[in-house]
Amino acid sequence: MVQNKHFKARIRGRMAKTGESYTAARRQLLAAPTPAPAPAPAAGLLPGYRPQAIATQRDAGLWSRVLAHAGVADPLTGEPLSEAMLAGLAGGIGFMIFTFEYQEVTTATVVTRFHPGPYVGNLIARSGAAIEQQTTGSPAVARTRLESALDTGAAVVVRLTPSRLTGTVSEYEESADVVVAGRSEGRYLIDDGGGGVEACGPAELAAARAGRKTDKHWQAHVTGTGTKNPDVHEAHVRSAIRDTAEALLSTHGQAGIPERFSRNFGINGIRTWADRLRDIRTRKGWPAMFADDERRSQALTQIQGFLAGDEWSGPGALRPLYARFLEEAAGIDGLAALRDVAPLYEALGTRWDGLADMIDPGCPAGDRAAHFADLAATLEALALDEETAANALLRAAT
Secondary structure (H helix, E strand, O other): OOOHHHHHHOOOOHHHHHHHOOOHHHHHHHHHOOOOOOOOOOOOOOOOOOOOOOOOHHHHHHHHHHHHHHHOOOOOOOOOOOOOHHHHHHHHHEEEEEEEEEEOOOOEEEEOOOOOOOOHHHHHHOOEEEEEEOOOOOHHHHHHHHHHHHHHOOOEEEEEEEEHHOOOOOOOOOOOEEEEEEEEEEEEEEHHHHHHEOOOOHHHHHHHHHHHHHHHHOEEEEEEOOOOHHHHHHHHHHHHHHHHHHHHHHOOEEEOOOHHHHHEHHEEEEHHHHHHHHOOOOOHHHHHHHOOOHHHHHHHHHHHHHHHHHOOOHHHHHHHHHHHHHHHHHHOOOOOOOOHHHHHHHHHHHHHHHHHHOOOOOOHHHHHHHHHHHHHHHHHHHHHHHHHHHHHHHHHHH
């Protein structure tokens, strides 16, 4: 659960046949998904709820299903809010790079969505829908609230620790959101983005929801379609775009993040990554930090996983999805200039995919400095084009 395991199996099958990297194989399958008959609705599934697989950005795809089920419409088109529109309202794109050295491993984390701002919180606030959010420290209260929301016919989003569903505990695991989309024979039907639903017992779900103190028994559900005022929608779009552009261009600390880490975020963070890849004189330089073959392979594989995933990144570092958001938003009076910005982000997506394909976890020790220098050159060029695009974005929104 929360792994989209069937799609991952298809990716690995394609890798075995073509020799492509994980990121390249995933990208090809997303571009041309295998047609499949729609599964029969599961017994107990909420009437009208439709699980759908393979979102480009996991949270935006999840909320597009929940809001569509509730009848929430885009004020501009009258159609359900698209994944691209919701991703853009959430903050869209960003950048973050961090490494942490432990006794046995050195981790490398890359995030290319809006971060560390409240991505899902922004999406909820700017969707225009009436959405109730609840938290509690009591499993009993949490279950009562979940049952009450389901009784209204609403699909309920809950936040959980995925590993606890399999009986394991990971201290450092991030939470993930899933949709409780019905009930059957005393069990809950969970849509985790894999294309169908899986049954989960109440005790199992309660344990997973209690996995992280900050997210303990959180849930959200739509209580009304909310405002359909185009002016409010325009204000939300403009606010989201400004937040995105300013976070990308900022050279100061992010909200809630110490100032000393500011150079790890935004376009400044892309340049920081390039500098550390080139640094052959200090311990913070990647040639020294990843001199060990196993640490280097693990870190580069981890980065590929982030770039290929659907939670913290996605195809083209989510830039093509953001381009689709800009194309939709350009239909709003006064925002037509966004049509000229969208191609910049479409092109950046191709460049980010090229970087992902360049990364070689099997790079021999003797070649690591040269490999890192090649990656740094690509990142430096990306940073320049990201800066051009972000400035154009800010001008178009203001």
